[in-house]
Amino acid sequence: TQVEKGGYKHFMAKEIAEQPVVLGDALRHYLKADHINLPEELDFSNIERLTLVACGTAFYACSVAKYWFESLAGLPCEIDVASEFRYREPPLPKNSFALFVSQSGETADTLAALRYCKGKVAHTVAVVNVPTSSIAREADLALPILAGIEVGVASTKAFSCQLLALAVMALKAGRDRGHLSAAQAAAHMDTLRALPGLMNAALATSDEIARLAAQLAEAQDILFLGRGAMYPLALEGALKLKEISYIHAEGYASGELKHGPIALIDRTVPVIVMAPHDRLFDKTVSNMQEVMARHGKVLLVTDAKGATTAAEGTWAHLRMPEVAEPFAPILYALPAQLLAYHTAIAKGTDVDQPRNLAKSVTVE
Ligand code: G6P
Numbered sequence: 001t002q003v004e005k006g007g008y009k010h011f012m013a014k015e016i017a018e019q020p021v022v023l024g025d026a027l028r029h030y031l032k033a034d035h036i037n038l039p040e041e042l043d044f045s046n047i048e049r050l051t052l053v054a055c056g057t058a059f060y061a062c063s064v065a066k067y068w069f070e071s072l073a074g075l076p077c078e079i080d081v082a083s084e085f086r087y088r089e090p091p092l093p094k095n096s097f098a099l100f101v102s103q104s105g106e107t108a109d110t111l112a113a114l115r116y117c118k119g120k121v122a123h124t125v126a127v128v129n130v131p132t133s134s135i136a137r138e139a140d141l142a143l144p145i146l147a148g149i150e151v152g153v154a155s156t157k158a159f160s161c162q163l164l165a166l167a168v169m170a171l172k173a174g175r176d177r178g179h180l181s182a183a184q185a186a187a188h189m190d191t192l193r194a195l196p197g198l199m200n201a202a203l204a205t206s207d208e209i210a211r212l213a214a215q216l217a218e219a220q221d222i223l224f225l226g227r228g229a230m231y232p233l234a235l236e237g238a239l240k241l242k243e244i245s246y247i248h249a250e251g252y253a254s255g256e257l258k259h260g261p262i263a264l265i266d267r268t269v270p271v272i273v274m275a276p277h278d279r280l281f282d283k284t285v286s287n288m289q290e291v292m293a294r295h296g297k298v299l300l301v302t303d304a305k306g307a308t309t310a311a312e313g314t315w316a317h318l319r320m321p322e323v324a325e326p327f328a329p330i331l332y333a334l335p336a337q338l339l340a341y342h343t344a345i346a347k348g349t350d351v352d353q354p355r356n357l358a359k360s361v362t363v364e
Helices: 011-017 017-031 057-074 082-088 108-117 134-138 157-176 181-204 206-216 230-245 256-261 281-293 304-310 328-349
Strands: 050-055 077-081 097-101 123-128 140-142 222-225 249-252 270-274 296-304 315-321
Touching: 011 017, 011 328, 017 157, 017 181, 050 057, 050 082, 050 108, 057 077, 057 097, 057 157, 057 230, 077 082, 097 108, 097 157, 108 123, 108 134, 108 157, 123 134, 123 157, 134 140, 140 157, 157 181, 157 328, 181 315, 181 328, 206 315, 206 328, 222 230, 222 256, 222 281, 230 249, 230 270, 230 328, 249 256, 256 281, 270 281, 270 328, 281 296, 281 304, 296 304, 296 328, 304 315, 315 328
Parallel strands: 050 077, 050 097, 097 123, 123 140, 222 249, 222 270, 270 296, 296 315
Antiparallel strands: none
16 A cells, blocks of 8 residues: 655655544454453453563563553563573463563564463463564464555554554453452543543644654753653653654663763753652652752653643643543653654754665664
8 A cells, every 4th residue: 555645755754644543543442332352362351471572662661561461460470682581491270371562563572472371371462563574474363554555664653553452352351350350441431532632632742742853853862760650651762762862872771861861960960850640759759859969951751730740840841631540651642652753853864764764664
């Protein structure tokens, strides 16, 4: 199929902007009134463990999902990058599921990891964007993420749609295991259904982000901080930025700041803090203040409540709409992507075809 840019300068910009629509499609597919539309075989009731394996951005989607499966379903989760997992010879309980998340469904290491798990676990499950792909065909079950064709090398809409599919699975696991009441699950479904609308509001910060990006483009190193499920989102924000702007970026768990990266902080180092006003907000703010005390340039990405309490003294802040826990990472993916996109534009790099990177890595 020929896919076009439809008026956008880059596929990446188009794919970022499409997220409210494709997420809406995925929501309509997976949530039918109060019913979760997932195969019956995917019954988490007596499962001892969930293993999630992927590469790159898909791995960060798994890393976010670990927080969800643990908190919403009380299900022990193991996550690993496929290139490590496949050679570790990890023991796998028979009574477990193994999930392989891949946009292309062709990543060589992820496919090898899937082959390793076949026959060792109750079900292998593929979470893919390309339903005809090798990973989809070889897994016992394949779930589509419904993002539509993604052309930009740096994954954007596939990431948010992977998160959505994983969130819905975590809700099913929560119900199957009696960890969530019907009312709690319904409230979480409402949160998910509100996301496309909130994403439109997040996209409206694009011009503001472009202005900040002009300055971020001058940096040599940029840190991303987050706590809880926002920690893997910080990792994804750093990956996105380095992939397309070639600025060295690292994601860190806010609480780990004092165990190393704080040594790097000075006036030249922007620190992007991804922090909705949630249960852990105050802790993240105190980490942020440690950065400001050392003259680090803080960009706080938060909501109205967070901005009111903590924006003072920061270099800049961005306001996202409020989103109920624990699904904020799906929304905050958008400012992370826009920060990478606009910084790359400011640097004049090739956004859709970054040097040395491939859309799909089918060799080891
Ligand atoms: C490459 C791409 C990334 C992607 C990763 C995994 O590195 O550049 O955007 O996240 O592969 O690809 P997959 O198709 O398995 O999700």
